[in-house]
Amino acid sequence: MPDPGNPVEQPDAAQFPLLPQLTLDCIILGFHEDQLRVLLLRWKDTQEWSLPGGPVRQNESVDAAAHRILKERTGLDQLFLQQFHVFGDVVRYNREEIKKKLKHVIDPEKWYERAVSIGYYALVDYSKVSPTPDAFTEECQWWDIKNIPQLLFDHNHIITVALQALRIQLSWQPIGYNLLPEEFTMPELQRLYETILGRTLDPRNFHRKIQGLGIVERLETRRKGGAHKAPYLYRFNKAQYEAMLTEGNLSFS
Amino acid sequence: MPDPGNPVEQPDAAQFPLLPQLTLDCIILGFHEDQLRVLLLRWKDTQEWSLPGGPVRQNESVDAAAHRILKERTGLDQLFLQQFHVFGDVVRYNREEIKKKLKHVIDPEKWYERAVSIGYYALVDYSKVSPTPDAFTEECQWWDIKNIPQLLFDHNHIITVALQALRIQLSWQPIGYNLLPEEFTMPELQRLYETILGRTLDPRNFHRKIQGLGIVERLETRRKGGAHKAPYLYRFNKAQYEAMLTEGNLSFS
Numbered sequence: 001m002p003d004p005g006n007p008v009e010q011p012d013a014a015q016f017p018l019l020p021q022l023t024l025d026c027i028i029l030g031f032h033e034d035q036l037r038v039l040l041l042r043w044k045d046t047q048e049w050s051l052p053g054g055p056v057r058q059n060e061s062v063d064a065a066a067h068r069i070l071k072e073r074t075g076l077d078q079l080f081l082q083q084f085h086v087f088g089d090v091v092r093y094n095r096e097e098i099k100k101k102l103k104h105v106i107d108p109e110k111w112y113e114r115a116v117s118i119g120y121y122a123l124v125d126y127s128k129v130s131p132t133p134d135a136f137t138e139e140c141q142w143w144d145i146k147n148i149p150q151l152l153f154d155h156n157h158i159i160t161v162a163l164q165a166l167r168i169q170l171s172w173q174p175i176g177y178n179l180l181p182e183e184f185t186m187p188e189l190q191r192l193y194e195t196i197l198g199r200t201l202d203p204r205n206f207h208r209k210i211q212g213l214g215i216v217e218r219l220e221t222r223r224k225g226g227a228h229k230a231p232y233l234y235r236f237n238k239a240q241y242e243a244m245l246t247e248g249n250l251s252f253s
Numbered sequence: 254m255p256d257p258g259n260p261v262e263q264p265d266a267a268q269f270p271l272l273p274q275l276t277l278d279c280i281i282l283g284f285h286e287d288q289l290r291v292l293l294l295r296w297k298d299t300q301e302w303s304l305p306g307g308p309v310r311q312n313e314s315v316d317a318a319a320h321r322i323l324k325e326r327t328g329l330d331q332l333f334l335q336q337f338h339v340f341g342d343v344v345r346y347n348r349e350e351i352k353k354k355l356k357h358v359i360d361p362e363k364w365y366e367r368a369v370s371i372g373y374y375a376l377v378d379y380s381k382v383s384p385t386p387d388a389f390t391e392e393c394q395w396w397d398i399k400n401i402p403q404l405l406f407d408h409n410h411i412i413t414v415a416l417q418a419l420r421i422q423l424s425w426q427p428i429g430y431n432l433l434p435e436e437f438t439m440p441e442l443q444r445l446y447e448t449i450l451g452r453t454l455d456p457r458n459f460h461r462k463i464q465g466l467g468i469v470e471r472l473e474t475r476r477k478g479g480a481h482k483a484p485y486l487y488r489f490n491k492a493q494y495e496a497m498l499t500e501g502n503l504s505f506s
Contacts, residue, residue: 020273022369062341062369086336086371088315116275116315118339172425 016057023117024066025053025087025155027162028074030126031179035144036195038159039073039131040151042139044105049143050152051159052134053117066120073140075130079122080178084165085158087117092154101152105136121162123178145195166196174215174244177236185223185231186210214240269310276370277319278306278340278408280415281327283379284432288397289448291412292326292384293404295392297358302396303405304412305387306370319373326393328383332375333431337418338411340370345407354405358389374415376431398448419449427468427497430489438476438484439463467493 028039040049052073056065063081070079091114099108131140143149148159169175175196176189190206210216217237222230281292293302305326309318316334323332344367352361384393396402401412422428428449429442443459463469470490475483 061343062339083339086315090314
């Protein structure tokens, strides 16, 4: 019989009672060397990987729990964090297989029969993250999104759904703040979009679209070093960017 | 001490054990006489209204619970149903006030200290709905979205967030199927969009935009009865409509 107060033997469960049968899973995405990367954890004494996540405490909001988990894994505050889906099937994965694989870390009697998971994705500045494992894992590492291993639980599925949500979000919200350095070139922004969408875009159309949204402003300076035709640097217009985050790109005028 | 197995004295709780501290709230929207309307329930022996909703059973998925609740309240299967937000604050409303107001229906000892709610909205064909109250309520009725009373719990807030999500969805997904009759005129579709967006749209731009999406096809017939210049009838192109529901309106080419 699983202990409903203590799903995964959280070290601080006595101090922080938990919401039963509810967990979060976090897709933490960074952009580096033209790759979209996701932060994964390797469980102790195994070659098994999973997404970061964990339960919600009785005394914190669901969003606060997501921020806490992200802070613990990355060291970062104030991430761009988005709920994208609730994974609520009765049977989400083969529980017996998981209990067996992780029995040296978690007592098989201590798992819930079922947990509902709320999925969040976070877009972070790759260079500022200090990847940090949790109590059950010994390694926290970036993986190229195109090269994810077979993960524990239903976490490959969760990543697939997160990327669908992110692609749809691209069509009505700006993206890039947090993922790019403060100053960037138009080709760099385009590569970020192409990486998320998984296809190439026409540079002229892309430039026109982004300029039309009013979310970037061109600086007087160009990317240093090298070619005569070095590309201009841009930065986000934070006010317009924030407005679009709230309003969306309502294209009916 | 609240009984964690029986948050609101569900009549069939013994038969169907529940996921503790988790509920659904459903915004069921219909379109009638140029009004967007929402289905509300009046609690027994009160003038207090709330959204339909309820707990999730241990043996059903979260989505199945939403479908079950919607079927019970409307009589309809196969509704367009969309998760839009998890309401997860520690304190969502004044619990003592609620316990007092509803104590003749629910034993004040039987409430959870806290519940997380998953919000769904459904778009339905107004004419096909048979509004039906649940075990705690005695009336189920359509309300004009512009004229909602002060509701119990945090349900006014939940409706506000649902409408924001629906408006954003309009900018990347088609809407109208389920909300309009099978055949409709372009002005009727435009009034639906205007009602949801809360502002008027230019007819020529609207027509061009909708045609550009390829989601409607013009029929040979015109709206019967009356004027010489009766408007053409349209219907949705279901294949294109479904494709856009999945893909979104990715406006980068």
